[in-house]
Amino acid sequence: MRHPLLVYCVGIFAASWTLQIAGLYAVGGNVENTAINPWLAAAMFTPALGVLVLMGFCKAVRKDVLWKPTWRALAVAPYAVFIPTLVAFGIVATFVLTGWGHSSFFAFSPNGVGVIGGPWLLGRGQQDWPIFIWNVVATGVVYSLISMFFGAGEELGWRGYLQGQLTERFGLLNGLVLLGLLWSFWHLPLLLAGFNYPENRYLGAFVLSPLLLISASFFLAWLTLRARSFWPAALAHGAGDSIQGGVTTSIQSNKPGLYVYLTELTLIAIVGLIFYLLLVRTTKMTNRLSQPLPGE
Numbered sequence: 001m002r003h004p005l006l007v008y009c010v011g012i013f014a015a016s017w018t019l020q021i022a023g024l025y026a027v028g029g030n031v032e033n034t035a036i037n038p039w040l041a042a043a044m045f046t047p048a049l050g051v052l053v054l055m056g057f058c059k060a061v062r063k064d065v066l067w068k069p070t071w072r073a074l075a076v077a078p079y080a081v082f083i084p085t086l087v088a089f090g091i092v093a094t095f096v097l098t099g100w101g102h103s104s105f106f107a108f109s110p111n112g113v114g115v116i117g118g119p120w121l122l123g124r125g126q127q128d129w130p131i132f133i134w135n136v137v138a139t140g141v142v143y144s145l146i147s148m149f150f151g152a153g154e155e156l157g158w159r160g161y162l163q164g165q166l167t168e169r170f171g172l173l174n175g176l177v178l179l180g181l182l183w184s185f186w187h188l189p190l191l192l193a194g195f196n197y198p199e200n201r202y203l204g205a206f207v208l209s210p211l212l213l214i215s216a217s218f219f220l221a222w223l224t225l226r227a228r229s230f231w232p233a234a235l236a237h238g239a240g241d242s243i244q245g246g247v248t249t250s251i252q253s254n255k256p257g258l259y260v261y262l263t264e265l266t267l268i269a270i271v272g273l274i275f276y277l278l279l280v281r282t283t284k285m286t287n288r289l290s291q292p293l294p295g296e
Contacts, residue, residue, distance in 0.1 A: 024190070031193050041150065048155075085140045095259075095263070149238075158217075218279065219275040223236060
C-alpha cells in the first residue's frame with residue numbers, strides 16, 4: 001500500500017465525522033440527548049479499527065504499532081490515573097480558593113471532607129483525609145479501568161500508531177503538536193455542536209480544544225514511550241473521561257464557563273510542559289548513550 005499514513009488519516013476522519021454528523025442529525029443537534037451515545041461510541045473506535053485494517057493490508061505497518069502490553073506499562077500505569085486525578089482536584093481547589101465556586105461533590109475542612117455527591121466506591125459522608133484519599137484512589141482506578149476500554153478505541157490509533165509515524169517524520173515537538181491538532185479536529189463536528197464547550201463552541205473547537213489536546217499529547221507520549229505500549233495512554237484517556245471529567249463537572253461556579261475551560265487548559269498545559277521536558281531529557285540521554293565511545 002502506498003502512503004499508508006495518509007490513507008489512515010483520511011479514512012478515520014471520514015468515518016468519525018460521518019458517525020458524529022449522523023448522530024447529531026439523529027438527535028436534532030442536541031448533544032445532551034443520550035441517544036447520541038451509541039454514535040459517539042462507534043466514532044471512538046474508528047482510530048483503532050483503522051489501525052487493524054491497515055495492519056491487515058500492509059504488513060510493514062505491523063512492526064510500527066505499539067499494541068502489545070508490556071511489563072513496563074505496569075510501572076507507569078499509576079501516573080496514568082494520578083495525573084488526571086490531580087488535574088481535576090487542582091481545578092476544584094482553584095475555584096474554592098479563589099471564591100469562583102465550589103464542588104457539589106465535596107465540602108472541605110481541615111479535619112476531612114464531606115462527600116455529598118458522586119459515585120464513590122467507599123461511600124459518602126464525612127471522611128477524614130486518609131479515608132477520603134483512599135476513596136478517591138479506589139474510585140479513580142476502577143472507573144479509569146472501565147473507561148479504558150473506550151479510551152483504547154482512540155489511543156491505539158493516536159499513540160499506538162500515529163505518534164511514532166509523526167515524530168519520526170517531523171521530530172518530537174512538531175510531531176506531537178501535529179498529533180494533538182489531528183486528535184482535536186477529529187472531534188470537530190461534535191465541538192461545533194457545543195460538546196465540551198457549550199458556552200464557547202467556536203473558541204473551544206478552534207482554540208481551546210487544540211491547545212488542550214496538544215498539551216495532553218506530551219503527557220500521553222511520555223507514558224507510551226516509557227511503556228513501549230499504548231495501553232497506559234488508554235488508561236490515562238479513561239481517567240480523563242471518568243474521574244477527571246466527573247470531578248470537574250461537579251464545579252458549581254458563579255463565573256462563566258470560560259473560567260473552567262481556561263483553568264483546565266492552564267493546568268494541563270503545565271503538565272504538558274513538564275512531560276515535554278522529560279521527553280527531551282530522555283531523548284538526549286538515549287542519543288548520548290547510543291554514541292560510540294572515543295577510540296571505538
